[in-house]
Structure formats: C-alpha cells, structure tokens
Amino acid sequence: xxxxxxxxxxxxxxxxxxxxxxxxxxxxxxxxxxxxxxxxxxxxxxxxxxxxxxxxxxxxxxxxxxxxxxxxxxxxxxxxxxxxxxxxxxxxxxxxxxxxxxxxxxxxxxxxxxxxxxxxxxxxxxxxxxxxxxxxxxxxxxxxxxxxxxxxxxxxxxxxxxxxxxxxxxxxxxxxxxxxxxxxxxx
Amino acid sequence: xxxxxxxxxxxxxxxxxxxxxxxxxxxxxxxxxxxxxxxxxxxxxxxxxxxxxxxxxxxxxxxxxxxxxxxxxxxxxxxxxxxxxxxxxxxxxxxxxxxxxxxxxxxxxxxxxxxxxxxxxxxxxxxxxxxxxxxxxxxxxxxxxxxxxxxxxxxxxxxxxxxxxxxxxxxxxxxxxxxxxxxxxxxxxxxxxxxxxxxxxxxxxxxxxxxxxxxxxxxxxxxxxxxxxxxxxxxxxxxxxxxxxxxxxxxxxxxxxxxxxxxxxxxxxxxxxxxxxxxxxxx
Numbered sequence: 133x134x135x136x137x138x139x140x141x142x143x144x145x146x147x148x149x150x151x152x153x154x155x156x157x158x159x160x161x162x163x164x165x166x167x168x169x170x171x172x173x174x175x176x177x178x179x180x181x182x183x184x185x186x187x188x189x190x191x192x193x194x195x196x197x198x199x200x201x202x203x204x205x206x207x208x209x210x211x212x213x214x215x216x217x218x219x220x221x222x223x224x225x226x227x228x229x230x231x232x233x234x235x236x237x238x239x240x241x242x243x244x245x246x247x248x249x250x251x252x253x254x255x256x257x258x259x260x261x262x263x264x265x266x267x268x269x270x271x272x273x274x275x276x277x278x279x280x281x282x283x284x285x286x287x288x289x290x291x292x293x294x295x296x297x298x299x300x301x302x303x304x305x306x307x308x309x310x311x312x313x314x315x316x317x318x319x
Numbered sequence: 320x321x322x323x324x325x326x327x328x329x330x331x332x333x334x335x336x337x338x339x340x341x342x343x344x345x346x347x348x349x350x351x352x353x354x355x356x357x358x359x360x361x362x363x364x365x366x367x368x369x370x371x372x373x374x375x376x377x378x379x380x381x382x383x384x385x386x387x388x389x390x391x392x393x394x395x396x397x398x399x400x401x402x403x404x405x406x407x408x409x410x411x412x413x414x415x416x417x418x419x420x421x422x423x424x425x426x427x428x429x430x431x432x433x434x435x436x437x438x439x440x441x442x443x444x445x446x447x448x449x450x451x452x453x454x455x456x457x458x459x460x461x462x463x464x465x466x467x468x469x470x471x472x473x474x475x476x477x478x479x480x481x482x483x484x485x486x487x488x489x490x491x492x493x494x495x496x497x498x499x500x501x502x503x504x505x506x507x508x509x510x511x512x513x514x515x516x517x518x519x520x521x522x523x524x525x526x527x528x529x530x531x532x533x534x535x536x537x538x539x540x541x542x543x544x545x546x547x548x549x550x551x552x553x554x555x556x557x558x559x560x561x562x563x564x565x566x567x568x569x570x571x572x573x574x575x576x577x578x579x580x581x582x583x584x585x586x587x588x589x590x591x592x593x594x595x596x597x598x599x600x601x602x
Contacts, residue, residue: 151397303340309375
C-alpha cells in the first residue's frame, strides 16, 4: 500500500464503502493515528474515541482526499490531530465534570515539564538545541491547539513575550530542521 | 512609479513572510490569516517558507512515540461501519476553507457526525450494560454480514459437540470482549484472521479472510496453544473469495491459551498441526 497508486485505489474502494479496504486502512494507519491522538490527549480512552472518530470521518468522506495535495498518511494524521485538538478543547471546557486525577497529573506534567513532542529521532536532536521554554510553547501551540492568549493565560507569561518567543522558536526550529534535512540528503 | 510599486510589494512580502511561522501553526488572527492568503501567491519566498513549515509539521505528527491501539478498537470500528449508517453526508468533495486557527493543512473543515459507536467513558453500570448490548448487536451484525455460512457452521458444530445449548456466542459485557488479529505467517501474503471471544465463556468466533484456495481433500484447521500443547479448535472451509468462519468451543477458557494458528490439513483434520501455517498470532 505504499505506492500512491495503491493509496488511490484503496481510497477509491473506501469511498465505495468497501469494508475490507477500510480494514486494510486501519491495519496500515491505525497505530500512527492512535499514537498521535494519544500524544495530544494523553489519555487512552479519549485517544481511542478520537481514533474511532477519525476513521469514521474517513469512512464517510474518503473522497475528500486529493492525492495531488499530499500523501494519504499526512491527510489522515492531520484529520486525527484536529479531531484530537477539538476533543481536547471540549474536555477543557468541562474539566471538572468528571475529575480524573490521573489526567490532571498528566496535564500538570505536560504544562510544567519539558515538551514531549521531541520523542522522534530527528526532532529529538533538534529540540535539544532550542531553549526549554520555546519547545514548550511550540508544543502547546501545535499539539494542544492553544492560541497566543491561551498560552499566555496558562503560562502567566505576557502576551507580547509569548508571541515573540514563539515566533523566534518556530523560526529557529525551521532553520535547524532544514540544516538536518540538507545534511541527511547530502551524499 | 514602478519602483514605488516594487518597493511596496517587497515590503508587503516581508510582512507576509514574518507572519508565516504563526500562520503555519494556526496562530494568526482572522485578519492576518486573510492577509497571508491574499498575498501568498505573490510572495514566493513566503510560500517556500510555508512549505517548509508544512513538512516540518508532517514530521512532528509522524514522530510521536508509537503506541499500539487497544485490542478491541479494530473490532469496534469494523462493527460500526457494518451497521447501516444514518443517512451520511455524501458531499462532493474538495478541500474546503480551513479554520482560521488551522490554515490550509485542515482537509475537512466541516464537522462530521460520526456513526454511533459504543464509547467507553465512565464506569457507570447502566452505560456499561447498554454498551454491552449494543456491542453484542453490532458485532454480530458485522460478523453475520461478513460470513454467510456462519449459521450453517454453527449447526454443524452443535451436532458435532452435542452441546446445542452452549454454542452461542454471547458477550456478557464489553469488558469481557477479547479480540486479536492473526497476521499471515508469510510476509508477502494477504491472509489474516480475526479471533473474538468472551473471556467469561469457552466459545470463540474466528473469521478468516483472503486465505489461499486449497487442493481438493484439504481443509483449514484452527489451533490454540497452551503451555506448548496445541489443541484443535476445529476445521473450516473457505468460500471462493478465500473467506471462512468458525464458531468453536474450547474445553478450557480461551483466555488461558497464548497462541493461535491456522494450518492447512487433510480434510478429516489432524492430531497435530502441520508446518503449513497460514496465519499465526499471540492471544
């Protein structure tokens, strides 16, 4: 299922409500989608729900995918990330309806500690070169879908400072990433 | 005049380029987002920066630590799509305008109401009971739609085992649902099988998919392994598409077994499995 043609055929079948094709899609991408959902939500029950929602969106709207605009995996992971962030926002709006000490502890850990998204091989090396605070702000923006205001309120850092540090952090991250990509692609 | 225009354009592009990092990460205001989108085509360097950020984001999504999804998730999903859905939105599909906080990476901007799926949230007894009933209904619908011969197999099994009252696949609750996929033993093969059972009983259900057709006189046989002892759970045939099913009964709780495999055997079944393993997996 790695070639674009295979992906197109798979998604064509899913758009035609072919259950076996859908199952093959889950086999191929279920783990990546669940992992990303878990990364955003830090809760296995919510991550499972978001994974279900993501796949059911794909089941209903498989024809939305446009192969000219990018790889299937990117499309799926983007849907999963936005679905997870939407869910995270819902949970934040009603945080005390079902208090869950484990969730709260995990959240405190995320907000209080260093960013978690640098677990990947490449990014781990890059993030080590960013100040902790910048990587934390990027994490909050990207994986938790926070706005500048959300971040300022959560961290108690002035809004202007959040904007400056975040922009500078993103620019630095891009530079490091480009260096890394160029180094890797040099024979 | 032309120089003035060029200068204006250059300054405008510098401004756009400054906004790109925040735009890429969904941090621009609605006004800034509109500004970027209106001018991006005229600012090649800004567009190139944006492309870099998009690729970086792709890596950030892909490089999160990989975690195995819960075992029952696959079954729930397959059951959910097997249920005749409420009228789904069949939209003629192209990427739509992204939400302002999430620029063009957003492929679906319109929220979609998912098919109702049992979602384990809180430990509430009535909810669990309702979920158990729902799971029972939808999983059975799924399997029965997948396997036309299931009822016939069940009757055969009942006759063979002389225990007609026990051979019903019943989930006593969703907490008892066990589910594994048995992957192909050969890397290049497509065959796989699904084993589902209720931890509180000795009844299991196996569904085989895309199995190779066998020579006449041969059949498939399911084996369960416990402490190096391999126990036959029964034989089954496949249809012309390579699909087959087996409702089986075990003398011991299925939870006590550690491995399952399916082999090709002579039609009457074998005492011990052959080396011709089609799928194998850990329970």
